[in-house]
Amino acid sequence: MSNPDSLKFSAENFDAIDQIVNKYNSDKGAAIMILQQVQATYGYIGQSMLERISQLTGIPTSELFSIVTFYSQFRLEPLGENFIQVCHGTACHLAGAERISEAVQHVTEAKPGHTSPDGKFTLEHVACLGCCSHGPIMTLNNETFARMTPEKVKKMLKQKVEDKGFVEQSQSQSRLTEGRELSE
Amino acid sequence: MNEHANSTSANTSGVTTVVNVGLASCGIAAGAQKVYDTFKTALEGLAVELTFSGCMGMCYNEPLVEVRSLNGGRYIYGKVQPEQVARIVHEHIQGGTPIMDWVVYSDRIKTPDADFIDKQQRIILKHCGVVNPENIDSYLSVGGYKAIEKALKSMTPEQVIEEISRSGLRGRGGAGFPTGTKWSFARKSPGREKYVICNADEGDPGAFMDRSVLESNPHSVLEGMLIAGYAMGAENGYIYIRAEYPLAIKRLKIAIAQALEKGYLGSHILDSNFSFNIMIREGAGAFVCGEETALIASVEGKRGMPRIRPPFPAQSGVWGKPTSINNVETFANVPWIILNGGDSFSRFGTENSKGTKVFALAGSIARGGLVEVPMGITINEIVYDVGGGLSSGRKLKAVQTGGPSGGCIPASLADTQVDYDSLKKIGAIMGSGGMLIMDDSTCMVDVAKFFLKFTKSESCGKCTFCRVGTKQLLKILERITNGEGRDGDIELLEELGQKISAGALCGLGQTVPNPVLTTIKYFRHEYEAHIFDKACPAKKCKALISYQVLADACKGCGRCSRECPTGAITGEKKMPFTINQEMCARCGLCISVCKFNAITVTTGKERGEVKGV
Numbered sequence: 001m002s003n004p005d006s007l008k009f010s011a012e013n014f015d016a017i018d019q020i021v022n023k024y025n026s027d028k029g030a031a032i033m034i035l036q037q038v039q040a041t042y043g044y045i046g047q048s049m050l051e052r053i054s055q056l057t058g059i060p061t062s063e064l065f066s067i068v069t070f071y072s073q074f075r076l077e078p079l080g081e082n083f084i085q086v087c088h089g090t091a092c093h094l095a096g097a098e099r100i101s102e103a104v105q106h107v108t109e110a111k112p113g114h115t116s117p118d119g120k121f122t123l124e125h126v127a128c129l130g131c132c133s134h135g136p137i138m139t140l141n142n143e144t145f146a147r148m149t150p151e152k153v154k155k156m157l158k159q160k161v162e163d164k165g166f167v168e169q170s171q172s173q174s175r176l177t178e179g180r181e182l183s184e
Numbered sequence: 185m186n187e188h189a190n191s192t193s194a195n196t197s198g199v200t201t202v203v204n205v206g207l208a209s210c211g212i213a214a215g216a217q218k219v220y221d222t223f224k225t226a227l228e229g230l231a232v233e234l235t236f237s238g239c240m241g242m243c244y245n246e247p248l249v250e251v252r253s254l255n256g257g258r259y260i261y262g263k264v265q266p267e268q269v270a271r272i273v274h275e276h277i278q279g280g281t282p283i284m285d286w287v288v289y290s291d292r293i294k295t296p297d298a299d300f301i302d303k304q305q306r307i308i309l310k311h312c313g314v315v316n317p318e319n320i321d322s323y324l325s326v327g328g329y330k331a332i333e334k335a336l337k338s339m340t341p342e343q344v345i346e347e348i349s350r351s352g353l354r355g356r357g358g359a360g361f362p363t364g365t366k367w368s369f370a371r372k373s374p375g376r377e378k379y380v381i382c383n384a385d386e387g388d389p390g391a392f393m394d395r396s397v398l399e400s401n402p403h404s405v406l407e408g409m410l411i412a413g414y415a416m417g418a419e420n421g422y423i424y425i426r427a428e429y430p431l432a433i434k435r436l437k438i439a440i441a442q443a444l445e446k447g448y449l450g451s452h453i454l455d456s457n458f459s460f461n462i463m464i465r466e467g468a469g470a471f472v473c474g475e476e477t478a479l480i481a482s483v484e485g486k487r488g489m490p491r492i493r494p495p496f497p498a499q500s501g502v503w504g505k506p507t508s509i510n511n512v513e514t515f516a517n518v519p520w521i522i523l524n525g526g527d528s529f530s531r532f533g534t535e536n537s538k539g540t541k542v543f544a545l546a547g548s549i550a551r552g553g554l555v556e557v558p559m560g561i562t563i564n565e566i567v568y569d570v571g572g573g574l575s576s577g578r579k580l581k582a583v584q585t586g587g588p589s590g591g592c593i594p595a596s597l598a599d600t601q602v603d604y605d606s607l608k609k610i611g612a613i614m615g616s617g618g619m620l621i622m623d624d625s626t627c628m629v630d631v632a633k634f635f636l637k638f639t640k641s642e643s644c645g646k647c648t649f650c651r652v653g654t655k656q657l658l659k660i661l662e663r664i665t666n667g668e669g670r671d672g673d674i675e676l677l678e679e680l681g682q683k684i685s686a687g688a689l690c691g692l693g694q695t696v697p698n699p700v701l702t703t704i705k706y707f708r709h710e711y712e713a714h715i716f717d718k719a720c721p722a723k724k725c726k727a728l729i730s731y732q733v734l735a736d737a738c739k740g741c742g743r744c745s746r747e748c749p750t751g752a753i754t755g756e757k758k759m760p761f762t763i764n765q766e767m768c769a770r771c772g773l774c775i776s777v778c779k780f781n782a783i784t785v786t787t788g789k790e791r792g793e794v795k796g797v
Contacts, residue, residue, distance in 0.1 A: 028503065029485030032468055036427065070487040070644075071468030073427055089389035090584065090620050091546040093634050102771055106749045127471065127638065129428060130392035131210045132546035133243035133553055144213040150773050151747070 089128030092135035103150035216247035238400020240313030243553035262288035312400035331519035350526030352538030357511030369498035373506035378418035384425035388587025391618030408515025471642035490690035533559035537603035586615025589695035591702030627724035649687030669715030719788025737782035744774035
């Protein structure tokens with residue numbers, strides 16, 4: 001994922017888009033489903049991908065662009081090596097989500113909604129993950145951590161910051177673990 | 185998980201004990217999957233059935249494990265860690281003696297936590313945390329799909345609608361429109377092609393009722409949709425669900441596949457002339473899509489922008505066809521009403537609000553979780569009797585219902601009854617069921633700002649008042665919390681709020697100002713303190729507070745200095761440290777790491793004194 005531009009002309013990558021469109025295009029109103037599947041495959045939706053989808057579906061690129069910019073789920077930038085979500089639901093807000101976000105930003109230098117300059121971390125604020133009794137909630141590479149504190153954030157991410165190797169994005173089912181044990 | 189999707193009944197092949205681990209997202213976040221895996225190893229070779237369910241409701245005690253035996257009662261263990269599993273297996277399952285210190289609920293003895301369950305009235309949640317959500321047989325074993333059978337075999341569609349109307353069921357998504365009326369509009373609309381939509385776009389931050397129901401008992405929602413389809417004459421249904429709920433989506437897909445296989449979905453259901461199919465549409469993260477016309481646009485693959493009504497969806501909804509949109513919880517009530525009768529349902533509740541309501545109880549509450557209570561219960565009863573009071577030991581300050589569209593109810597009005605009309609009267613709303621308990625460390629201006637920040641970014645942009653008005657409301661709130669509030673700002677917020685309500689097309693815009701207006705109404709003095717005294721009474725607003733080392737208490741250990749992300753704390757070992765106010769980012773890390781309570785937060789006047797030190 002180091003250089004996404006080099007990937008976009010690869011025939012193999014367009015194949016995946018072609019397959020997705022073929023699978024869903026017979027459904028009425030499939031635009032959002034197609035975009036969701038494309039993002040699930042590539043981690044983001046780039047300009048050239050929108051153009052390819054437009055070619056295949058006949059939906060104008062401008063309309064597709066208006067959809068991906070309307071819904072917060074869609075990302076126009078590639079993901080960093082590590083994907084962090086900090087829940088900013090009401091319960092998490094009251095429990096100190098802001099401090100968790102700040103700690104993440106401080107350690108990773110990633111701004112909310114963006115990827116850090118070194119490409120290692122993408123930080124996203126999410127509205128609510130529905131684990132309100134265990135806030136503040138944070139996810140790291142789809143693993144959920146409960147009752148976070150800025151100290152736990154530091155401890156957790158420090159290792160990833162130092163990690164020079166490529167951390168593969170887990171495509172499998174979300175694994176969830178408790179943050180509590182990280183404090184020790 | 186699938187290979188364990190076995191039956192929950194304890195009477196298979198000599199098995200007398202069932203171990204049931206709660207595996208909904210919140211349980212899993214608390215570590216329940218590890219507990220489940222540990223049991224799996226520990227129970228190998230024993231005549232014990234290991235199964236899992238969704239949410240048992242006691243979120244504050246997750247991970248939860250229930251041990252049921254045919255003759256030995258039901259015992260639920262709370263906060264179970266993998267290390268505890270061996271002892272539970274040895275002493276309780278093999279030895280027959282439950283470990284009472286760890287038991288949080290049992291049908292045999294009254295535990296200190298028993299009120300949490302016993303004070304509830306569980307209709308929708310009755311089988312949540314009991315049935316295996318990934319196994320249709322488990323749902324069938326508790327009478328699942330009996331309601332659709334009854335409807336198809338012994339009721340006309342009109343009778344179904346009549347029964348729902350008689351129950352007094354109103355929409356649980358927040359608006360409270362009578363469900364029977366909604367269905368009858370859709371039934372009366374001409375045309376053969378009609379749609380049932382289940383709104384599972386649970387967008388209110390702080391609400392997780394729908395997620396829990398879908399993760400714990402998805403078939404009950406499917407059955408409710410089937411009955412709606414039969415009543416309205418619709419053959420197709422959509423479930424519009426947030427993409428942020430991957431486990432709920434997974435379990436719904438399993439449930440739909442199993443229902444198709446067993447003939448509860450598809451064509452000629454139970455050998456009748458009724459056919460019904462359900463499709464899932466994943467929401468892509470837009471709060472406004474909870475509004476029905478926006479939701480319809482999103483189902484059609486477009487931007488989720490609300491449109492003017494009429495025509496109402498019952499006349500022209502998805503693909504221009506008659507459509508009825510109901511919330512998850514509304515559907516989950518339907519099978520019970522059909523089986524037990526509308527009159528049984530309307531025995532619960534108040535004159536105009538019948539039945540029960542599920543709330544997601546969170547915030548500073550001792551026993552946070554999913555609770556189902558009869559309409560008409562007071563807020564105090566929910567907070568103290570069910571919820572066990574505040575977790576922090578602090579004083580109750582406010583209760584927030586209805587999420588970003590709702591209001592903040594002050595502690596002084598906590599004897600208000602929870603029903604559609606009483607809550608509306610005091611400026612709040614029932615909402616979808618989020619109920620946040622706030623203690624006196626909460627800054628109400630900050631809460632209003634929090635909601636506005638959310639609604640500002642979620643406004644779809646169609647109506648000027650909502651698009652620009654939310655931005656201005658937020659701007660004013662930001663300047664107040666930044667210590668730059670002006671005389672007249674409160675009045676400006678009130679005026680703008682009223683105008684946004686009047687000038688917006690959809691429910692989102694019309695209710696956007698509620699958090700601001702209710703906090704001004706009940707906590708005006710806090711706004712005034714921010715504006716005139718430059719003080720945040722709850723010590724939350726960063727621009728109005730300072731952190732200071734208490735020289736008497738500081739042992740000079742240097743821990744805060746090492747942890748401080750901005751290097752603002754300096755000093756010599758064994759001497760009191762000092763905080764450089766210019767450099768301090770007010771993150772509060774120093775307070776959480778200090779073992780001697782030697783750091784304090786000041787605001788307003790006393791802060792000036794500190795600055796002078």
